Amino acid sequence: MKSASNALATAIAWSAACTCIAAQPPADAPTDARRYVKEGVVVEFEARPAADAAALMEDELAELRFSIREASTGRPMRGLAPGAWLDVAENLRNKDGAEQKSCKDKIALYLKGIVGIRPMADLNSYYVVVLNRDASLSIVDPKVSMVGRTSTLARVPLAGAGADLARSGDDRRIFVSMPAAGRVAAIEADTFKVAANVRAGPGATRLALQPDGRYLWVGNNAPAGERGSVTVIDADALKPLATIPVGRGHHEIALSSDSRWAFVSNRNDGTVTVIDVRTLAAVREIAVGGQPIALAYSALSRLLYVAEAQSGVLYAIHPDDFSTQARIALAPGLGPARFTPDGRWLLVLNTADDKVHVIDPSSNRVVHDIAVPGQPYQLAFTRAFAYVRSLGSERVSMINLASLGSGKQPTVQSFAAGARPPKAAGELAIADSIAPAAGDAGVLVVNPADNTTYFYMEGMNAAASNYQTQGAAARAVIVVDRSLREIEPGVYAARVRMPAAGKFDVAFSLDSPRMLHCFATQAAVNPRRAAARDGAQLEYLVESRRVDAGADVPIRFRIADATGREPRTGLADVRVMVVLAPGRRRGEVTASEVGDGVYEARAAFTEPGAYYVYVASATLRKGFGELPFLTLQAVDGKLAERDRR
Template identity: 50%
Template sequence: MTPNDKEAWRSQAEVSVIVLAVLCMAAPVAFIVPALPRTEPTVPSEPTQGPQRLVKNGVVVEFSLLHPGDTSGPPRPLMEGDEAEVRLRMTDASSGLPLRGLSPSAWMDLGHLLSDKADVQQECKDRVGVYLKGLVGIRPLIDLNSYYLLVLNKDPSISVIDPVVGMTGKTSLYTTVVLERPGADWVKSLDQKRLYVSMPRAGAVAVVDANVFRVEARVQAGEEPTRVALQPDGHYLWVGNDASEPARSGVTVIDTQTLKPAATIATGRGHHEIVFSSDDRYAFVSNRDEGTISVISIARLEKVKDLKAGPLPISLAYSPLSRVLYVADGKEGTVTAFDGARLEEVARLSARPGLGPMRFSQDGRWGLIVNPAEHVVYVVDAAENQFVHGIPVSGQPYQVSFTRAFAYVRLLDSERVEMINLSTLGRGKQPTVQGFAAGQSAPKLAGDLSLADSITQASTEAAVFVASPSDNTTSFYMEGMNAAMGSFGNYGHNARAVQVVDRSLSEVEPGVYSARLRLPVAGRYDVALLLDAPRVLHCFQVEAKANPALKKALGALEIEYLDAPARLVVGQKPLLRFRLRDASTHQPATGLEEVKVLTYAAPGRQRAEVAARELGEGVYEVEPSLPRAGSYYLYVAVPELKLKYGDLPYRTLWVGGMSQNQTKREEEARGPRAN
């Protein structure tokens, strides 16, 4: 192949990629098979499971994909569904010293090898170029640089947004997690593989698999489960029960290994905030209407003491630096400090009534307490157990979040977010405050707000995402900028809180970069590695074998939506058809007796469930209930195969007003209008 031929092939490939992206956006097929153009038939070769070594531009790269813990001895074969660990060890070719502080990028996708080695790496380069463009529908099966933005909605759902795709100006909604009831609070597991979401109206906690973004379990969690908190070692999930009856008001403790309740402990009346000592010795639970803080032994799961810190304990915070518990009282306007080991009061600080949430910076040094009534943020120095600042802000502060360098203060009555530079805090210093707008209107205009944070740190240390509940958007802000760099829509849902699930490679030891993943399907994978400085671009190859037991257990189906327009008009009664196939054999899934369809209008109204009827050859038909104009979400479940709503890809439908023909017919029926 001549250089001109190769250049012509690359141009043709780019055109093909764009055409494929358009087809993926337009077609109703709800599954994507990654494919890229080839110039000649591929000749597969046997990939190696053990470490693979590359020397290029002065860098030695040792790549491996193994079961976690298989660092010595013969590696176990990898199969689809297995959890695996990618490890990239990078050293200097001359000195052998580890290369620290690099930012490698990597992608995994199904592929084959070309017999010509030069063409293999040229194809690898072309693939990486496509991935970096962020085209819709042309994404790798596994993106090892990615993170996902999760938005907790007012309706029973979680929007999962791919910011990488969204930054290109294309659609950024990756998927939607359907919940049984609306979520109140949520927390990630330490390894970010799970998300625990409290659902007060369901009396349960939803456990979301953050690898595939599906609800994997439902755990009974007592009456009115609201606040959720994960203790430092991750062993127990603590759920605050805001029950009206004193005997049922307290906490439910859930074992995160078995996903079963380990204890139910009554603590007192009122809403409960929960924090922990850094050594996992005690859990501290506030009882707002009781005016107490219950101390629970984590080892025995028993209440050992009640602390008194004022008539209205509004918030708790624990500093791992000073090992002191701080309790803010909203009525008296005091902050009481208790020694975390002796459980005795060591200081009582006086502010003004109206105190609200309190948080500590990531290093445990600075505690910030908001006072919406006074438009002030108070700062406690944990090293001294003293107030060092009362910082005025431009509105009513109601939430505080942190990056390493800044405290972000959300205002209730303004779209602005105030930023406090942590390096300017301390006795004798003048705090520096700046800010930016997140959205166009104040959060309080959205009505009821979530307990969960509306600000979260991005995958990098110096950036945040901010949810705007009244605008239903999420802004992205990088520190040092004068304004937010962009925003993401929420596709008809009402945003309440945000979280980030990070999937990117991280340096786990000097020169070793690692990430864990789950192999989604069997096949041969190309693993593309990109390093900017020094420049390295190379594709490794690994294989995952088929797992018959997994296929049998999943009863997996794939769905294809047929011949229904995405846009309808009010009064139109569409017959929606879809085809179900076995995911492993691709044969029609016939004879299913229980296929259900759920529709609801954004943001969660007009929920309706109907049964689908089989037409033959795996095609099923349903007449969904779409009574009013608006955006609708449609989900399919197959209970007999244990496929719940959200396990299969969903479909969106838009119902508009009357068409021009309908309007004309109605005008003709009414007769001529009087002049």
């Protein structure tokens, strides 16, 4: 969020024209075409394949990198918030005697958050992923608004109702457990499409990703009285590797910071199963009695903490010899337990006693017992605050982490997230209803009782905005961050899947010094995709890539054989699909032959925005996406007419 707001200020404040140069220049271009210098700051752009490939290719991941340093010393400039966008190249090179405006103007439109006016990839954005009560996810772009409301970009259907959410460390994938289906949905975060429904086990519920990102662990809750299991999934290959029997009851999962050990609680057996990650085999069962309700591992003390709900005791267990290092008496009714992001404090909720216990893992002593009314039951963190959600209150409590410590008085504030308490919704999800927003200075809070997700920015007295998922009942939330990250000193990067073969603009923005500059890159034809297009050639016959918004526009194209010489005539089943990016609205029409292998369809471009045009034919055995697609920009009629002239 920080990078987006800074980029917005830069684009609006700066009215100078943008000079655009290619990142992969022709032979007569300057040798420093990837380098831009202004007011003592050097920006170097690079687009590289994210995988082992010789060049950027369509439908493959690319890493876009910006190295920012001082021109005089070469010192990396750290802690900046640059902005960047990738879009189809269009009229970016200056013409003699003509002012260059396309790059700057397009960015200004993106930053205004107008529905339909979106780049192909916004490297300053984050998306809100809402888990619904039915078998679906709602994807929301909080920057895009219509009549004051944020816009739902897409709906992702699932094979079953979801229970828990997790995401990969690089935000490439979202995982959703589906208990009734006994599977885990893996969703690609760049397309919001289900990549696989991976087999887990009956009652697949709790999810936990290893710190090293290699394995996804799934707790399978068996029917009452039966032993459960955990399934281990290769998070990259999306294949199940092992299903390991454990005990009875619901399972919570914790992993050691070195991904060496996995710990699985068995609530109805009063035990914790220890699993060797190297061999994927259970090696020990630790008896704690009662109901082990929460697990948390400390990277600092290298101890496993087990919260037992019935007795109210917190156990600290050493994973090397499985001995109990401390037995911390709290109070019956314990619930979730989590460490602060820096690992300094362990916070344990006590739902029955309306308290948050704060533990110092260096001494295993209770530092604070903080009163939080309304039955606290969920806990989330930003760098500065702990957020506590209560069953019986519409308010979210905020504990200032800087106020914790021996001899200090904890500072607690709260804000309203709706008008009704969560328990008014009835059955609640096991997944978190609070998630930190991108930029780590705010949170998204789902109130399932009023089907609304609220955004709260730290420092405000109330929620800054809210939105509803139309046609669905919101239960939980997670955030996918698409923004540039500082991966090494002064180097800011993001990954993006190249949407097509061809040339692309890469616009860059920085607030200090004020900088708005357009680089470019290109993606080669992917042989894998090209093979799928063999057997027919498709050529679009369009005069301009801009069309009138709100109009029915004829789309004409030529279909030929694989050689491109012989027209394919007489095709009666040619269909055209038009999709408003990024997949929010689509429509299909039938194309008619109007010439020798030339076909035409009239499609509606109902609102401004970027559109994808796809062609399919059963006779050619080509579905949508298997032939080349076309990108069009629906704009105000005057702009489109100017292009045609």
